[in-house]
Amino acid sequence: MPGSIKNRVAIVGMGCTQFGELWGKGPTDLIVEAVTEAVADAGIEMKDIQAVWSGTLFSGNGGRTVAEALRLPYLPVTRVENACGSGHEAVRGASYAVAAGIYDICLAVGYEKLKDEGMSGLPGMQNRTGTHYESSMPGVFAMMATRYFNRYGLTPQEGKSMLGKISVKSHHNGSLNPKAHLRREITLDQVLSAPIIAWPLGLFDCCGVSDGAAAAIIVRADMIKSFKNKPVYVKALQICASPTSGRMVTDYDYTHVEEAHRAGIAAYKEAGITNPRKEVSMAEVHDCFSITEAVTMEDLQFSQRGRVKEDIEAGMFDLTGSLPVQPDGGLKCFGHPIGASGIRMLYEPYLQFQGRAGKRQLKDPKIALAHNMGNEPYAPVVSVCIVGL
Amino acid sequence: MVGIVAYGAYIPWHRMDRQQCVKAWGGFGMPGEKAVAYFDEDSVTMGVAAAIDCLGDGNAGAIDGLYFATTSAPYKEKQSAAIMAIALGLRRDVRTADMTTSLRAGTIAFGMALDAIKAGTASNVMVTAADMRLAAPAGMTEQGLGDGAAAFLLGKENVIAEIQGTYSITDELAGTWRAADDTFIRSWEDRMVQDEGYSTIIPEALNGIMKKYGLKPKDFTKVVFDSPVDGRRHGKVASTVGFDASQIQEPFSLFLKVGLTGCASAPMMLVLALEQAKPGDKILYAGSGDGVDAFILQVTDAITNLPARRGIKGHLASKKMMESYNTYLTWRGIVPQEEARRPAKTPARLSAMWRERKQQLGLWGIKCRKCGTIQYDDGAAATTPIRICAVCGAKDNFDDYGFSRKKAKVFSYTHDNLAPVADPPASVVLVDFEGGGRAFFDLTDRDPKEIAVGTEVEMTFRRMQVNRGLSIYHWKARPVR
Numbered sequence: 001m002p003g004s005i006k007n008r009v010a011i012v013g014m015g016c017t018q019f020g021e022l023w024g025k026g027p028t029d030l031i032v033e034a035v036t037e038a039v040a041d042a043g044i045e046m047k048d049i050q051a052v053w054s055g056t057l058f059s060g061n062g063g064r065t066v067a068e069a070l071r072l073p074y075l076p077v078t079r080v081e082n083a084c085g086s087g088h089e090a091v092r093g094a095s096y097a098v099a100a101g102i103y104d105i106c107l108a109v110g111y112e113k114l115k116d117e118g119m120s121g122l123p124g125m126q127n128r129t130g131t132h133y134e135s136s137m138p139g140v141f142a143m144m145a146t147r148y149f150n151r152y153g154l155t156p157q158e159g160k161s162m163l164g165k166i167s168v169k170s171h172h173n174g175s176l177n178p179k180a181h182l183r184r185e186i187t188l189d190q191v192l193s194a195p196i197i198a199w200p201l202g203l204f205d206c207c208g209v210s211d212g213a214a215a216a217i218i219v220r221a222d223m224i225k226s227f228k229n230k231p232v233y234v235k236a237l238q239i240c241a242s243p244t245s246g247r248m249v250t251d252y253d254y255t256h257v258e259e260a261h262r263a264g265i266a267a268y269k270e271a272g273i274t275n276p277r278k279e280v281s282m283a284e285v286h287d288c289f290s291i292t293e294a295v296t297m298e299d300l301q302f303s304q305r306g307r308v309k310e311d312i313e314a315g316m317f318d319l320t321g322s323l324p325v326q327p328d329g330g331l332k333c334f335g336h337p338i339g340a341s342g343i344r345m346l347y348e349p350y351l352q353f354q355g356r357a358g359k360r361q362l363k364d365p366k367i368a369l370a371h372n373m374g375n376e377p378y379a380p381v382v383s384v385c386i387v388g389l
Numbered sequence: 390m391v392g393i394v395a396y397g398a399y400i401p402w403h404r405m406d407r408q409q410c411v412k413a414w415g416g417f418g419m420p421g422e423k424a425v426a427y428f429d430e431d432s433v434t435m436g437v438a439a440a441i442d443c444l445g446d447g448n449a450g451a452i453d454g455l456y457f458a459t460t461s462a463p464y465k466e467k468q469s470a471a472i473m474a475i476a477l478g479l480r481r482d483v484r485t486a487d488m489t490t491s492l493r494a495g496t497i498a499f500g501m502a503l504d505a506i507k508a509g510t511a512s513n514v515m516v517t518a519a520d521m522r523l524a525a526p527a528g529m530t531e532q533g534l535g536d537g538a539a540a541f542l543l544g545k546e547n548v549i550a551e552i553q554g555t556y557s558i559t560d561e562l563a564g565t566w567r568a569a570d571d572t573f574i575r576s577w578e579d580r581m582v583q584d585e586g587y588s589t590i591i592p593e594a595l596n597g598i599m600k601k602y603g604l605k606p607k608d609f610t611k612v613v614f615d616s617p618v619d620g621r622r623h624g625k626v627a628s629t630v631g632f633d634a635s636q637i638q639e640p641f642s643l644f645l646k647v648g649l650t651g652c653a654s655a656p657m658m659l660v661l662a663l664e665q666a667k668p669g670d671k672i673l674y675a676g677s678g679d680g681v682d683a684f685i686l687q688v689t690d691a692i693t694n695l696p697a698r699r700g701i702k703g704h705l706a707s708k709k710m711m712e713s714y715n716t717y718l719t720w721r722g723i724v725p726q727e728e729a730r731r732p733a734k735t736p737a738r739l740s741a742m743w744r745e746r747k748q749q750l751g752l753w754g755i756k757c758r759k760c761g762t763i764q765y766d767d768g769a770a771a772t773t774p775i776r777i778c779a780v781c782g783a784k785d786n787f788d789d790y791g792f793s794r795k796k797a798k799v800f801s802y803t804h805d806n807l808a809p810v811a812d813p814p815a816s817v818v819l820v821d822f823e824g825g826g827r828a829f830f831d832l833t834d835r836d837p838k839e840i841a842v843g844t845e846v847e848m849t850f851r852r853m854q855v856n857r858g859l860s861i862y863h864w865k866a867r868p869v870r
Contacts, residue, residue: 117732118730118731118732119730119731119732120730120807121807123731123732124731124807124808124809126734126735127767128738128741128745129737129738129741129742129745129749129861129863130734130735130737130738130742130853130854130856130861131749131853131861131862131863132767133767133815133817133829133830133831134805134808134809134810134815134817134831135803135805135808135815135817135829136805136807136808136815138805138807139803139805139807139808139815139817140803140817142803142805143801143802143803143817143819144801146801146802146803146842147800147801147842150801150842195806196804196806197805197806197807198803198804198805198806198807198808198814199803199804199805199814199837200803201803243779244779245779245780247767247819247827247828247829248764248765248766248767248779248826248827248828249762249764249779249780249827250800250821250825250826250827252827254800254801254819378819
């Protein structure tokens, strides 16, 4: 029987930079700003950190990049990479090390200087033989929308409207978040008339491509009395890597993400949640594209299969709904500095639980879910992290 | 009996009205249109396509040799036929050769295949000729040329046209030429080249073969040989030798729809002639360039049993007119396009290309011996070839399974404006193969408007990119037409 992380570690400090096209800032700036904020927030000093897990896809050179930026005194620093899921992976490493009793205080930091990669949008895929089909990341997620529309009998107009409402909601939330990359409200008409990036997804179906960093200080649960902040406990950390059979075997429907579904089931079990739709107070999911958020609602059992449209239209995931999703604007508007995103997803629950979410503040949230996904929908690695009071 | 067992052809889907050249450059426009290889096509891919058309459902494993004729090979050093042999699924113990540099290469390869079979060193040899010669912009040569390919399977059984006689002459005249470092064709004065070359050597060869075998023009149903840009000269040559108009395989239908296809010209005309041939027909076939090769063909009863194929007629019927001459310039790399504002592709890893040659060039997947699941790994992860079954977990317990000649249906698709491609949007499909198996492919030769879930596609061998001088080939899907 595997052990459980539930209530064994707590987050006692967090930091997050402004996300955006931060042309004047490099990886060092981002790491220093996020970590110094987290350290100050926890009321500790840099020297109190005993070990570090860092997550980045493009911007690191081993663990050394963080050690260098912070001039850490010969600490154990590990760099993890799990594609767009690298942020959660850093939290997992730090949490398990603390829970194992090896360290008392660990730092998890995720960062990405994505705008040094010289492109708009997310990077495409290549293989070793130079024969990869020419599709961008929007392209492979667009193909999930094509399937979803086909399977559930939605016309392109109906399907795009359903997805558009997700983006309108996230832009509203992002407009209330001073650290978000995209802080402008949009209308459904704007979404539907925007240029097509990869049919059927348009510009507003795609997340921001951003620079940024986020950091968390993780300590043993029995130490929380020595910290000033209201602690946020880790309730579940589950991750699921794809055997990548969805693109080879014809029974995959391409209207759901099996790995998300399985990681969700495992996380609910670990956290002791039996009715996610009722028990989860808020969620930050990996909304790299609007269609990803839509199917994730079904994968995580917030909505029934094929029926997320009803919940979207009922406003269930709005800030005022019964299960607000992306209260901070999500990848869509807060932005998506790849390695930082998984930790940014925990920053919002952390603020919400402590009553520090400003105009976005939800009433009395107790359980928050963060869902961090890397790679393509038919072959991803998906992490589900549940935190709560 | 040794002869042609099957034939095939390939003409690119894209055609350009010759008036596009006039719109771009002014001057005089030749009538008709020219076939233009897509940005992902070259002589190798067209040669493979013609060979697949020729082979149909036939057994690639029975082929003992592959001779590829072209004057536009992708490499100066490195054999094209070796690439094509894997694409076509040929055995390892086959003889492959490229016949290059001569516009007569198509008939040279044909004759050498015949000799190999007669000598008993091979039973079945595939001969494929493909060309996409490049003429400098704004000239008449550019208008006259087109891209295309033909293929013949030569063998001893089920012969549809017996080869009863051969005759060759070699003649030294550099009428048109490309030096090793030339991109475009050069030519000497047309009148001299045609008078002392074409119009002299073709009659010499036709008369020579008839004299050798004691035949007269009236003994032939048809005479088939290549034409210069001026098709009237072709007819004049035939009549000089003594053929009347009804016997001549006229060059105009190909010239007006495809253009002159280099060393594939005469072979494509022969395919057209065979499409119309009846048992008992006798055909005099010749190809010119640095001399002439001539052949006497006797059509047999077996031609009526040849399964349907696209050939010339089928390919002519399926086309898309190009909207601008600029497109042609960019596809041929004559005018550089602004590079995508994206990071460069990672350099080709020759070691990986070699390791996965069977999967990437041959489109071989597996059928699990334990659970029977058919699988192709498109190599998105770094895991090909398949070692563990995706369904039952069996390890290394598979039979080879070829996908290259399987049809498939579109399971999902997108038209991607972000991915950097020469002809955006990048159309990508996830397809389910008939009989099993699923994989992603680029969709080529497509009109985005005609693609839907369920659209039927077939596989086509294409050039994915040129990287450090390496032409990297793989398979794409295209709508079945």
